[in-house]
Amino acid sequence: MSDVVTITREGAVAIVTIDNPPVNAVGQAVRQGLWDAVTTLEPDTQVEAVILACAGNTFIAGADIREFDGGSMEPWLADLIDRIHSSAKPWIAALHGTVLGGGLETALGCHYRIADRRTKIGLPEVSLGILPGAGGTQRTPRLTGAAAAVQLVTTGVPVSAEKALEFGLIDRVTDDLDADTMTLAQHAAGQPVPRLDPAPAESNLSQDDWDNLRKQVEKQARGQLSPVRAFDAVRLAFETPLAEGMDAERDIFMELKETDQSKALRHAFFAERAVGKPAALKSGTPRDISRLAVIGGGLMGSGIATAALSAGYTTTIVEQSAEAATTARERVAGNLASAVKRGKITEEARDATLDRLTTTDDFDAVADADLIIEAVFEESDVKRAVFDKLATAARPDAILATNTSYIDPTTFTSQVPNPERIMGLHFFSPAHIMRLVEVVRTPDTHPDVLATGFTMAKKMRKVAVLSGICDGFIGNRILGAYGRMAGYLLEDGASAAQIDGAMKDFGMPMGPFEMFDMAGLQIGYSNRKREAATRDPQMRYSRIADLIVEDGATGQKTGRGFYRYEQGSRAALPSPETEALISAERAEKGITPRSFEDSEIVAMLHAVQVNEAAKILQEGIAERPLDVDVVKMMGYGYPRWRGGPMQEADARGTAQVLSTMQSIADADPGSWHVADLLQEIGGKNGRFADLNT
Ligand code: T1G
Numbered sequence: 001m002s003d004v005v006t007i008t009r010e011g012a013v014a015i016v017t018i019d020n021p022p023v024n025a026v027g028q029a030v031r032q033g034l035w036d037a038v039t040t041l042e043p044d045t046q047v048e049a050v051i052l053a054c055a056g057n058t059f060i061a062g063a064d065i066r067e068f069d070g071g072s073m074e075p076w077l078a079d080l081i082d083r084i085h086s087s088a089k090p091w092i093a094a095l096h097g098t099v100l101g102g103g104l105e106t107a108l109g110c111h112y113r114i115a116d117r118r119t120k121i122g123l124p125e126v127s128l129g130i131l132p133g134a135g136g137t138q139r140t141p142r143l144t145g146a147a148a149a150v151q152l153v154t155t156g157v158p159v160s161a162e163k164a165l166e167f168g169l170i171d172r173v174t175d176d177l178d179a180d181t182m183t184l185a186q187h188a189a190g191q192p193v194p195r196l197d198p199a200p201a202e203s204n205l206s207q208d209d210w211d212n213l214r215k216q217v218e219k220q221a222r223g224q225l226s227p228v229r230a231f232d233a234v235r236l237a238f239e240t241p242l243a244e245g246m247d248a249e250r251d252i253f254m255e256l257k258e259t260d261q262s263k264a265l266r267h268a269f270f271a272e273r274a275v276g277k278p279a280a281l282k283s284g285t286p287r288d289i290s291r292l293a294v295i296g297g298g299l300m301g302s303g304i305a306t307a308a309l310s311a312g313y314t315t316t317i318v319e320q321s322a323e324a325a326t327t328a329r330e331r332v333a334g335n336l337a338s339a340v341k342r343g344k345i346t347e348e349a350r351d352a353t354l355d356r357l358t359t360t361d362d363f364d365a366v367a368d369a370d371l372i373i374e375a376v377f378e379e380s381d382v383k384r385a386v387f388d389k390l391a392t393a394a395r396p397d398a399i400l401a402t403n404t405s406y407i408d409p410t411t412f413t414s415q416v417p418n419p420e421r422i423m424g425l426h427f428f429s430p431a432h433i434m435r436l437v438e439v440v441r442t443p444d445t446h447p448d449v450l451a452t453g454f455t456m457a458k459k460m461r462k463v464a465v466l467s468g469i470c471d472g473f474i475g476n477r478i479l480g481a482y483g484r485m486a487g488y489l490l491e492d493g494a495s496a497a498q499i500d501g502a503m504k505d506f507g508m509p510m511g512p513f514e515m516f517d518m519a520g521l522q523i524g525y526s527n528r529k530r531e532a533a534t535r536d537p538q539m540r541y542s543r544i545a546d547l548i549v550e551d552g553a554t555g556q557k558t559g560r561g562f563y564r565y566e567q568g569s570r571a572a573l574p575s576p577e578t579e580a581l582i583s584a585e586r587a588e589k590g591i592t593p594r595s596f597e598d599s600e601i602v603a604m605l606h607a608v609q610v611n612e613a614a615k616i617l618q619e620g621i622a623e624r625p626l627d628v629d630v631v632k633m634m635g636y637g638y639p640r641w642r643g644g645p646m647q648e649a650d651a652r653g654t655a656q657v658l659s660t661m662q663s664i665a666d667a668d669p670g671s672w673h674v675a676d677l678l679q680e681i682g683g684k685n686g687r688f689a690d691l692n693t
Contacts, residue, residue, distance in 0.1 A: 005033025007040065012048040013185045014041050019055040026102045027064030028073040034106075035075045038083050048189035050091045051181055052084075052110055058097020059119075060106055065128065065266055068257055077102050077134040078246060081109030085196065090188040094181040095119050095170065100158060104169075105134040108143070111194050113170040114184055115161040116177045121169060122158025128269060129262025129641060131230035133253030138245040141237040142196055143168045146203040149234050154217045154227040198242035210235055223507050224641045226256050226265075260651040264643030267689070268633060271626040271644070274692070276454055278466040278623045280441065284451030287399070289370035290314060295386050297328020297359060300403055301375035303431030306335040309353045310345075310432070311460040316358040316365050325359040332357055335432050366394050371456065373425060375403040380411055387412040399449050401425040405476060408469050410442045420446040423453055426473055428635045436634035438467045438474060465631050468621035474613075475631045477621075478645070481612040484671075485605055485664075486512040487542035491586060493593030494601060496562045497574065502598035503605065507639030512605075514572050516545070517561035525549040538670035547581050603652075607660040610649045614675035617691070625688035646688040658682025 004020040016037045018024050026034075034052075041047050054060060063077060084091050084106070093107035095115035100122050107113050115121065123132045123140070131137060132153060141149035148167040152159070161173045174180040205213070214231055221227040233249045240248070256262050290313060294305045297317040308315045309332065317332070319325040336350045345353070358365065366372050372394055374386045383402060390400055399421045402409050413419035424440025437460075439453045450466065457464035467473040472480055486499055490513070500511020516524070525546055535541065548554075548561060555561035556570060563572035586593055613628040622628050629644020642648045649657045658678055665672040681688060 002029055002033030002036065004029050005037055007037055009047070010182065011186075012046065012189050013051060013182065014044070014047045014049075015051045015053060016041075017053050017055055018060065021056055023058055023061035023098075024054040024056060024103070025062055025064040026060045026077060026106060027067060030060075031075050031077060031080050035080055035083070038080075038087065041089065042087060047089060049185040050087070050089055051094055051185050052091055052106070053094040053181070054096070056097075058103075059093070059095045059099045060103030061098050062101030062103055062124070063134070065269065068130075068262075068266060077105070078250065081106055081134055084109040085111070088193065090185070090191065090193045092181055092185045092188060094177055095121065095161070096177055098122075098158065101125050101132065101136070102134050105132055105136045105139070108135060108139040108169075108196075112172075112184055112188060114172040114174055114177065114181050115164065115170050117161055117173050117175055119161040119164075120158040121161060121164040122156065123152050124156040124158065126154060126156040126224075126226040126230050127265060129224070129226045129259060129265035130253055130256045131226055131233055131249070133250060133257075135246055135249070137230060137233035137249050138237045138242055139196055140169070141201040141203075141234055142242070145201070146205055146234075146238065149201075149237070150213060150217070150231060153230045153234050155220075156227075196242070200239055200241060201237045203238045205238075223505075223639065225259060225261055229256055261641040264647050264651065265641055267626070267629070267643040267647050268640050271630050271692075272463050272634065274624075275463060275465045275627050275630045276458060278627070280466055280623070281447065281451050281454060284447030284449075286451040286455035287370070287448055289399070289452060289456065291368055291370050292316070293318060293366040293369035293372045293394075295363075295366070295372065295374040295390075296376040297324065297331065298375070298377075299331070300427060300429060300431055301373075302328050302331035302335065303429065303433075304373055304375055304403060304427055305357065306332050306432035307427075307460045307462070308456075309356050310336075310339075311456075312356075313456075313459075314356045314358075316360065316369065318363055318365055319359065319361055322361050325361050329357065329359040332359075335430075363389055363393050366390065366398070369394065369398055371399040371401065371452065373401045373403055375427075378404060378407065380407055383407065384412065384415065387415040391416040397421070399423070399452055401453065403427050404440075406472050408442075409440055410444075410469065413442055413444055419444045421449050423449055424467075424469075424473075425453060426467070426475075434635065435462045436475075436631060437462050437464050438631065438635075439464045440467045440469060440473055442469065463630060463634050465627050465634075466623060468619070470616070470619065470621050474616055474622050474628060475635045477616060478609050478612045478628070478632065479636065481608045482605055483512055483516070484542075485608045487544060488540060488668075488671075489596065489601060489604065490544060490582065491542045491589070491591060492596075493586075493591075494596045495579075497572075498596070498598065499601055499605075500572070502601040505598065506602050506606075507642060509637040513562040517555040517563055517565075517572065518570075520555045520557060521545055521549050521561050522554045525554075536670075540668055540671040544582055544585055547585060548578055551577065551581060553578065603656075603660045604664060606645060606648060606652070607657050607664060608672070609645045610657050611661045611672070611675050611678050613645060614677040614681075618675060618677045624692045626692045650687040650689050653685055654678070654682040654687065655685035 008015045020030050091110040092112040093110040098120045123136045125132050144167040164170045217231045229252050236245045292308045292313045293316045294301045295318050297319045305315050305317050317328045339345045409424035423445045426438035428434035428436050437457050454464045496513035503511040553560035559565050564575035616622045625646035629646050632638035632644050665674050
């Protein structure tokens, strides 16, 4: 018998237990163990029912995703499930934890399913760019009908045990899984074994209904293939017998598995876990922290405090006045009220969370904090004043973090004793929603401090990425190159609408100019004015954004920026004033506007991001290309089914990316320099992924 699948017996009931930590993935060893268990139990006349259960935190949470690139090994999961379903004895699946993908499919091959009340049950395969490949698209519809099957399969979002019961996916929900499973097994023993009807599933949907449903799935997929192809598989369950449907499902699975989208989505899955284990953390031990303090209860500070409170930390917000402290509490309460409204937390949980919050104007309240995050106004002098006070008000061992999107945390190390406890934490707004946080290390930051930052972020259900120090850290530095190139393309003849449209077709949630208008043009204008004296005179400078601001238009909030906005609407409309201003500037610079292909715009905007990322990697600001990918996906809306700019570069071919970047630099050597790392990898059409070890 295998060491990941064991059989025990209680009277006439056999209990097959899988023990394959951490998530009981149904990899080859588990499949072989289950295959052998069926072979052992089928002829055993002493056994009249079989319970399938898992040790640890969860029932099977899916196939082993790592096997997809290595070629599946027999026994195939679909064949194993068929064999279980054909058994002469009833199999009862005892579900707990997160029953996902191949885990649910294995349970659907059993004859009964009983779940602990807290279980989450789903078919998330589309989030990996594939579809349920072991019968999920064929058995689910025969149990739940069309609407639930389409929802489960094409969204990939798990449902509660109660909802699964309502859908007909499981037979029972229990608060005592072991006892009730055994009772169920004993009742089933010796009874006729229920079989799934192999005839096509029944639905009252018309051809038009199906076609409209597919259009909805396509719209929600936003360019991703798998939800739409998974829909096609589900639809087949209503038109063909089970065996035929299974064959079609397998064909679609094999088709999707080889797509760049699926490779990107599998990369994203593992990358957002790998970022939490940078080499720099190997020597770090996280400190045990429970009490946080946040200096500044504005939008960022109250968002950070909300995330901290929701993660279970006792949190104090320190503001400059009693009324500001009260406002901060109201902001946190508002954030939590929204979570209640969205059904994310109960009212009781909200109240318990708020009980952990203290808001005050007494700076000395930081005295018992284990970790303090300053989130005051993004100006060095304002932050310096806070660190001056922290130097004496905070415990000498308290970790001090500065929430900043571009200020070098080293700025503050001379102000406090034990500077090794300082790090930067670049939270993304809104901080209680956005999952990304860039953890910025100074040359002094202690590995334990970094490890504590990563542990805190994970507890906040955030994804932390380690960054060194440069202007904009990882994400905003790459955004800078992206925005600069977009400005040049605008000046050279492409319209804002064409550039934005091309990037939305690429999969971005919005284009650069819609994004600038939404964020507001004033901050960028002020930054550029401050940097004017030190700007490289060789670098091309596009004044268009400055001219728009000087024309009194600073974006969506004022009704005009790069676009015009009707009162109360966010729809970006052409702005004749802005277009006239752009034409005048082109004339002023003697630029004859030229036309661009969308593909050229996308290639150029992608190339400059990869080039900047290559420099960031060369400089050691980011450890691996996957760190860059995760920052762009989690913080900037980069389409997950492209896996981030570095994965996209590998998919396009790095030689191609190098060629585009070389052309950009040749045309404007004062503004662009091809990164050595891009030269090296692109020169041999290598893969950035090879640096992700
Ligand atoms: N395969 C391989 N490794 C996996 C894995 C999987 N399915 N799921 C998790 N891991 C690893 C993960 O990389 C990490 O490793 C560790 O387990 C803990 O994971 C045939 C084809 C179950 C909700 O998509 O959603 O079935 O970093 O940090 O936060 O139709 O893991 O420690 O080295 O995420 O407690 C479908 C994916 C597969 C579920 C637990 N199933 N997993 O979350 O832990 S395709 C999924 C998750 C399939 C069938 C198809 C989550 C979790 P390391 P973790 P967690």
